[in-house]
Amino acid sequence: MTESEKGPLGRRRGRGARERILSASQQLFRDQGINRTGMDQLCAVAQVSKRTAYQHFASKDELLTEYLRRFDPDVMAGVFDRTDLTPRERLLAAFEIPAATPLCPYIAAAVELHDPQHPASQYARDYKTAIAARLTETAREAGATNPEQLGEQLALLIDGASARTRVLNSESFPTAAAIAAVLIDNAIPASPPRRQPSDDR
Amino acid sequence: MTESEKGPLGRRRGRGARERILSASQQLFRDQGINRTGMDQLCAVAQVSKRTAYQHFASKDELLTEYLRRFDPDVMAGVFDRTDLTPRERLLAAFEIPAATPLCPYIAAAVELHDPQHPASQYARDYKTAIAARLTETAREAGATNPEQLGEQLALLIDGASARTRVLNSESFPTAAAIAAVLIDNAIPASPPRRQPSDDR
DNA sequence: CGTTAAGTAAACAGCTCGGTGTATTTAAGA
DNA sequence: TCTTAAATACACCGAGCTGTTTACTTAACG
Incomplete structure (x- = not known):
């Protein structure tokens, strides 16, 4: 027990x-x-x-904070710890919503509480920073020329899809994934050992 | 008087x-x-x-709805009605925050009310749709191969920057603008007399 | 003037909320 | 069995909310 x-x-x-x-x-x-x-x-x-x-x-505030802490304590480990995927694939996998994903509760909490000093708001910031860090790290593995920039950009896409899904009540993650693909392709200098997609330019 | x-x-x-x-x-x-x-x-x-x-x-609900209606009744006319800019420049100008912009109140209302049936939530949806429509229209003027797609993508960027600004308490519109520039360049078939790079996907 | 509409001030009604106090019940140790 | 801690049921409190009512005041018109 x-x-x-x-x-x-x-x-x-x-x-x-x-x-x-x-x-x-x-x-x-x-x-x-x-x-x-x-x-x-x-x-x-x-x-x-x-x-x-x-x-x-x-x-209730303490309960709320603990609720946020438990929501995704490993910061999307299910995506970033997948060793069967290439770094590039992992970056894209972050946009494949697990179907049961409601809406990022961190955004909701920050908006509802409307107090940046609230512990829950602070945790929301920490989580967002952690996501960006994991994206940046993975972007570096993928060979991006500017991993920090790509990480921040992809994090913004996730939040955009979350917010838009909430307001419009229609899924926006496919759109975000499409953008992500463009950004990743633009940020990674045409992989040397991989097959060249012969991207003329 | x-x-x-x-x-x-x-x-x-x-x-x-x-x-x-x-x-x-x-x-x-x-x-x-x-x-x-x-x-x-x-x-x-x-x-x-x-x-x-x-x-x-x-x-209070009625007041709230009227407040949203008055916030930006012309859907960023200050950006989209600027005849001194090219369509492409107008698309980018949508990401230059007017310094006094707080946070998109439509997202805030939708999250706070948490009721898609509420008149204010419905108006928030209408506004978001209108913004996407203006972006699409401008994208078409700019010669994008798929204006609807580009418009939807840019709208997502705006929402992402708004949400992220709110949660992190730090400006995210420059990041969104950088992404927008990439997307626009990828969506518009390199100037007039060039051949089409045939945008995949 | 008197009429009339619009405004003020303040109490009030009715409700929900977060949180507490109290007395009671349950079940595991000794 | 007795003790003890945890959980329960339930009334209760004070605060804050939306919205209403009452009695009074102000100012423009004819």
């Missing part, structure tokens, strides 16, 4: 209350937004009494 | 109450967000009694 399922004295009561709360946050914050989701409703969905919820999380 | 300053009988009392309310909305919705701005505070800033405010706008 996991340590997290035990109380401070080793008891094993009400297992997973914390997980149920976070799971309910996941669902409700995504479907209804942060401000429109009350703690009463959240506790009801989590099947946890309000008292218990506030014993696990000091406040 | 303006007609709008008169009452229905030609009186000229308390001139500009409506304008002051909308002006206060402009400021507060931008600085604090929609949900965090109460009608009490808004009326105080507008120097208007609550009673008066609710005589001009039936509800």
Whole structure:
């Protein structure tokens, strides 16, 4: 049994209350937004009494921060850690939405909270920076002449697709992927050992 | 004196109450967000009694919708109606932020309201569609082989820069402009008498 | 003047929210 | 069995919100 399922004295009561709360946050914050989701409703969905919820999380803000922290702690490891893909393919894979992706909750949190000082806003910034860093790193592996620039550009595309998907209610990641392909081709000096696509110019 | 300053009988009392309310909305919705701005505070800033405010706008939702409608009713006319620029230059000018631009309030509204059926959300969609249409139209003037595609791509860049600026609190429009330049160059068949580079995809 | 529309000020209604207090129940150790 | 900690049910608080009502004031007109 996991340590997290035990109380401070080793008891094993009400297992997973914390997980149920976070799971309910996941669902409700995504479907209804942060401000429109009350703690009463959240506790009801989590099947946890309000008292218990506030014993696990000091406040809604703290719960929100933890929710963001758990959302994608490994910063798209499923994409960037794929060794079966070339760096270039990995860069493009970042735009293949996993179908179940709602909308980047970091953007949503930053907009809803509207306070750059809020811990959740700070974490959102950290996450965005981490994504850009991974893109830059991969761009360097792919041989881009200016990896930082390409990384920043691709990160902007991801955010653009997220925002646009949210507002228009229609998928925008294919458009972003098309742009990404152009940018990558322009940023990588026609690979030496690869077959030359004979890009006349 | 303006007609709008008169009452229905030609009186000229308390001139500009409506304008002051909308002006206060402009400021507060931008600085604090929609949900965090109460009608009490808004009326105080507008120097208007609550009673008066609710005589001009039936509800906060209606005020919000009108606020969005007034924000940029001509869809960046200052950019797209500049006859002194070539179409290509106009496309790039869309990424030169006017310094006083806060953050696209349409994205903010859509995220904060979290209800696609809300009139403001619908208007946000309309605005985004209109921007893409103007970009497409200009792309066509510029001679792009696929104007719709280029327009949609540039619109995504604008949204990406807006979202990223909001989350990171640092300007992202230069990055977007750089991408735009690449996309435009790739989409327009090198000047007039050249042969077509046949843009793939 | 008196009429009339528009505005003010302030209390109020009704609701939701985040968060707490209290008494009770449950189950694991000893 | 007794103890003890965790969880529950549920009322409750204070604050803030949208929106309304009431009583009063101001100013333009005929």
